Amino acid sequence: MSAAETGSPSLAVTGSTGWLGGLVARDLAARGVAQRMLVRDVSRAPDLPGSVAAQCSYRDVDAARAALEGVETLFMVSAAENEDRLAEHRAFVDAAAAAGVDHVVYVSFFGASPDATFTLARDHAATEEHLRASGMAWTFLRDNLYLEFMDHMVGDDGVIRGPAGDGRAAVVSHEDIARVAVTVLLDPSAHAGATYDLTGPEALTFAEMARTITDVTGRKVRFHDETLEEAYASRAVYGAPDWQVDAWVSTYTAVAAGELDGVSDDVERLTGRRPMSLREYLESAGSR
Known part of the structure; x- marks a missing residue:
């Protein structure tokens, strides 16, 4: 059944109650683009003009397929981190294919690979592979670490701890990722089969991030390069x-690798705007 027959928008956005899906949904609504927001709890869906909410869970294949009927383009934010996330992703992709979705824009991770050091990047690689085999068109947005998360990595004692050595990360902002996503969703066929690496304008070590946080916020922050043993020991207290x-x-x-x-x-090329740096983010956050 087509979107016209169901009377529901043919563009679906997952995660509209979260940070990325929420930014994307609000941007689309501001542009007058009709959308179907797929949410676990309809009562929590944002009230946006031209938008309808549909109950959907990656775990519930029947509900997902029903919510996806008539959808042509799907923006798929990765599920919340959990031990079964890959299985959820595969089930949701299968539901989308069964519902007749044409194109999936999937939020993946920078350097996604079956043998990636970051364990969750392996799940993203497997999800990408499942999408490639699904028969649907696809676009992958491979995000680097989120720069908004950097200052949250600082402990109460002002120390960022982790076995990162002198390695660098090209941290990227939520807003830049969302702007790229909207660009792709407005003309998905132009981006079919594309994989985009979404990064900030510079690659920083954690020591450099600590100095930037100190410079901008005035809070004394430093980086401690843990050994693997120290890293596991310092996180054992959380009982995870x-x-x-x-x-x-x-x-x-x-x-570190x-x-x-x-x-x-890719961010600037697709959106026409230079991505935000960690310093610029901290300065703008401090002025709000």
């Missing part, structure tokens, strides 16, 4: 499952 601790630690070891280094021009 092994897969989660492995993901936390491997974020840093992936940086150089797998998050490298600045791409």
Whole structure:
């Protein structure tokens, strides 16, 4: 059944109650683009002009397929981190294909690979592979680490801890990722089969990030390059499952391995605007 027959928009956006899906949904609404917001809890969906909300869970294949009927283009934000996330992704992709979705724009991760050091990047690689085999058109947005998360990595004692060595990460802002996503969603066929590396304008070491946070905020922050043993020990206090601790630690070891280094021009090339730097973000956040 087509979107015209269902009376529902043919563009679907997942995660509109979260940071990225929310930015994308609001931008689309401001442009007058009709959209179908796929959410777990319809009561929490934002009230946006030209938008309708549909209950949908990556885990519930029947509900997902029903919510996706008539959708032509799907913006798929990765599911919340959990041990079964890859299975959820595969089930949702299968539901989209069964519902007749034409094109999926998937939020992946920089350097996604089956043998990536960052454990969750392997799940993204497997999701990409499942999409390639689905018969649907696809576009992958491979985000680097989020620069908004950097100051949250600072402990109460002003120390960023992790086994990252002198490795660099080209941290990128939520807003820049969302602007690229909207650009792609406005003309998906022009981006079919494309993989975009979304980075900020510079690749920084954690020591450099710490100095930038100190310079801008006035809070004294430094980086401590942990050993692997120290990294696992310092995170044991949270009582998290092994897969989660492995993901936390491997974020840093992936940086140490150089797998998050490298600045791409994809953000500026696609949106016409230079991506935001960590310093610019901190300065703008401080002025709000």
